[in-house]
Amino acid sequence: MSQKDYYQILGVARDADKNDIKRAFKRLAREYHPDVAEDKSAAELKFGEINEAYSILSDDEKKAYYDRYGHAPGANQGDPGGGFGGFGGGGFGGFGDLFESLFDLGGGGGRRQQARPSRGADYRMGMRLTLEEAFQGVVKEVELTSDVACGRCEGRQTLEADGFAACTTCHGTGQLHQQVRTPFGNLTQVAPCGACQGRGRTLKKPCPECSGRGSVEKKRKLEVKVPAGIDTGKLIRMPGEGAPGNLGGPSGDLYLAIEVDQHKTVERRGHDLFVKKSVFFTDAALGGTVDVEVLLDQKESLKIPPGTQNGTVFRFKGKGMPKLDRSSRGDLNVMVEVIVPTKLNSKQKKLLKEFAEAGSQEAEPHSLFDKIKDALWGGH
Numbered sequence: 001m002s003q004k005d006y007y008q009i010l011g012v013a014r015d016a017d018k019n020d021i022k023r024a025f026k027r028l029a030r031e032y033h034p035d036v037a038e039d040k041s042a043a044e045l046k047f048g049e050i051n052e053a054y055s056i057l058s059d060d061e062k063k064a065y066y067d068r069y070g071h072a073p074g075a076n077q078g079d080p081g082g083g084f085g086g087f088g089g090g091g092f093g094g095f096g097d098l099f100e101s102l103f104d105l106g107g108g109g110g111r112r113q114q115a116r117p118s119r120g121a122d123y124r125m126g127m128r129l130t131l132e133e134a135f136q137g138v139v140k141e142v143e144l145t146s147d148v149a150c151g152r153c154e155g156r157q158t159l160e161a162d163g164f165a166a167c168t169t170c171h172g173t174g175q176l177h178q179q180v181r182t183p184f185g186n187l188t189q190v191a192p193c194g195a196c197q198g199r200g201r202t203l204k205k206p207c208p209e210c211s212g213r214g215s216v217e218k219k220r221k222l223e224v225k226v227p228a229g230i231d232t233g234k235l236i237r238m239p240g241e242g243a244p245g246n247l248g249g250p251s252g253d254l255y256l257a258i259e260v261d262q263h264k265t266v267e268r269r270g271h272d273l274f275v276k277k278s279v280f281f282t283d284a285a286l287g288g289t290v291d292v293e294v295l296l297d298q299k300e301s302l303k304i305p306p307g308t309q310n311g312t313v314f315r316f317k318g319k320g321m322p323k324l325d326r327s328s329r330g331d332l333n334v335m336v337e338v339i340v341p342t343k344l345n346s347k348q349k350k351l352l353k354e355f356a357e358a359g360s361q362e363a364e365p366h367s368l369f370d371k372i373k374d375a376l377w378g379g380h
C-alpha cells in the first residue's frame with residue numbers, strides 16, 4: 001500500500017496547496033460517491049482511495065511524513081501485526097464494521113450521506129403557460145414551500161460561538177483510521193466517525209429557530225424567465241433553488257417542467273402555427289384581402305386569389321413560433337374555410353338563381369357576382 005501515490009489519486013501536483021487538495025478531493029468525492037456512480041463496486045474502491053489520500057494530504061504532519069518517507073505515518077507495511085487497537089474489538093470482525101460504515105454495505109440507512117458534505121436534492125415542479133406566453137416569452141412568479149437554509153443561524157445550526165464541541169470519539173477529526181489485514185497486505189482504512197457522523201463535532205447548543213437542523217421550511221417566491229418559443233416537455237433549471245445541502249454542500253436545483261396549454265383558435269405543431277380563417281364564399285370566388293388574427297397583436301393580411309377553394313392553406317414563412325435559440329421562427333399556416341350563408345332573403349335568392357342559370361363560364365359571372373356580394377353584405 002505504500003506504493004500509492006496520493007497526489008496522483010487526487011490528481012494534484014506535488015506542490016499543490018491545501019485549497020487545491022481540498023477542491024480536488026471534493027470534486028472526486030462527488031464523482032465517485034457510490035450513491036451516484038454507475039459502477040458501484042469500482043466507485044467504492046476509488047472512493048476509499050480518495051478518502052485515504054485526502055486524510056493524509058490534508059493533515060500537515062502526515063503530509064510531511066508522507067512526502068519524506070513515501071508512506072503514511074503508522075502504515076507499517078510489512079508488519080502484519082500492525083495496530084488494531086481501540087477499534088471495535090479488532091480482528092476481521094472489525095473490518096466488517098469498518099467497511100459498513102464506509103459504504104453502507106450492510107444497509108446502514110442514510111448514515112453515510114450525512115457524514116460528508118453532500119449536495120441537496122433537486123426539486124421538480126410543473127409550470128403551465130398559455131400559448132401566448134410561450135410565443136412571447138414571459139417573466140413568471142412561482143411560489144413554493146420548501147426547505148431553505150435557516151435565516152437565524154444561516155445554516156450553521158447554532159447561534160453560539162461554542163455551540164459545537166469537538167467529538168470525543170474521533171478527537172475532532174471526523175474520521176477513524178484503522179489498519180486492516182487483507183490478502184494483499186496491510187491497508188489503512190479511513191472511515192467517518194459514527195459518533196459525530198463524520199463532522200468531527202457534536203452540536204451542544206442548537207439554534208432555537210431550526211432546532212439545529214440548519215434549515216427551515218419556508219414559503220418563497222421566485223421569478224422565472226421563460227424564453228420565447230418554449231414548448232411542453234422542456235425543463236427550466238433554477239440553479240441552487242433545490243434543497244439545501246448537508247454539511248455545507250451546495251444546494252440542489254429546481255426544475256420547472258413546462259406545459260403549454262392548448263389555444264382556442266391557434267394550433268401549434270413544433271415551431272409552426274395553424275389557424276383557420278373563415279372567408280365568405282363571394283370573397284373566395286372573387287378574390288380579396290382579409291385580416292388574419294393570430295396570437296396577441298399579430299395580424300397578417302391574407303390575399304385570397306379568385307376561385308379559392310375551401311380548405312386551401314396559405315403559408316406565411318417565418319411568422320410562426322420563435323425558436324428557442326432565437327435564430328428564426330417557424331411558419332404560420334392559414335387554412336381557408338369558405339362560408340356559405342344559411343339564410344337568404346328574396347333578393348339574394350333571386351340573384352343566386354340568376355347566377356346559377358347564367359352558368360359559371362358564360363354571361364358576366366363577375367359583375368353578377370358583385371351584385372350578389374352587395375346584396376349579401378352591402379358592398380364588402
Ligand SMILES: [Zn+2]
Binds near residue numbers: 150151157208213215
Ligand atoms: Zn437555525
Ligand SMILES: [Zn+2]
Binds near residue numbers: 168201
Ligand atoms: Zn467523531
